[in-house]
């Protein structure tokens with residue numbers, strides 16, 4: 247069922263998103279000067295964020311992707327994480343940054359973080375475009391955060407509701423979800 251247009255309310259404009267990503271790119275480039283970075287994008291939600299972020303990073307950067315899904319659809323994460331696509335590049339000894347669209351309960355990132363840690367990277371950090379901090383159920387924090395938001399469900403800029411709305415250039419909250 248589509249979400250009626252009158253329920254969308256703009257939360258972050260494309261200009262605001264671009265501004266925060268420029269800042270994140272600068273911070274990362276500064277922190278990793280003299281190093282090579284391996285970005286690990288978490289599909290599907292982060293595909294636009296990764297694409298924009300990597301162009302704001304000025305140090306040598308490689309990229310790989312994983313695909314995770316938490317069971318259940320709609321707006322609630324189940325806490326049961328399924329790995330649908332594994333890394334293709336070895337990360338042992340590398341400086342790795344996980345790039346995620348949003349941290350909600352934290353279950354998805356916790357599962358991925360612990361899994362990647364077992365592969366012995368030189369360093370492992372987390373960059374999330376959005377942090378829903380008050381929703382956290384496990385103890386995991388991002389090292390780089392674009393925007394921090396309160397409770398609520400959002401769509402656009404890669405974020406979906408039942409696989410729709412990823413293509414919206416701005417981010418909206420949707421009421422009653």
Ligand code: IMP
Pocket residue numbers: 291316323346347348349350351352353354355398399400401405406407
């Ligand atoms: P977590 O495991 O509860 O932290 O859920 C993280 C995942 O749930 C993210 O990677 C998103 O794909 C999805 N998610 C969480 N909140 C939202 C939202 O407000 N809109 C769309 N997707 C969301």
Ligand code: MG
Pocket residue numbers: 289290291
């Ligand atoms: Mg997702």
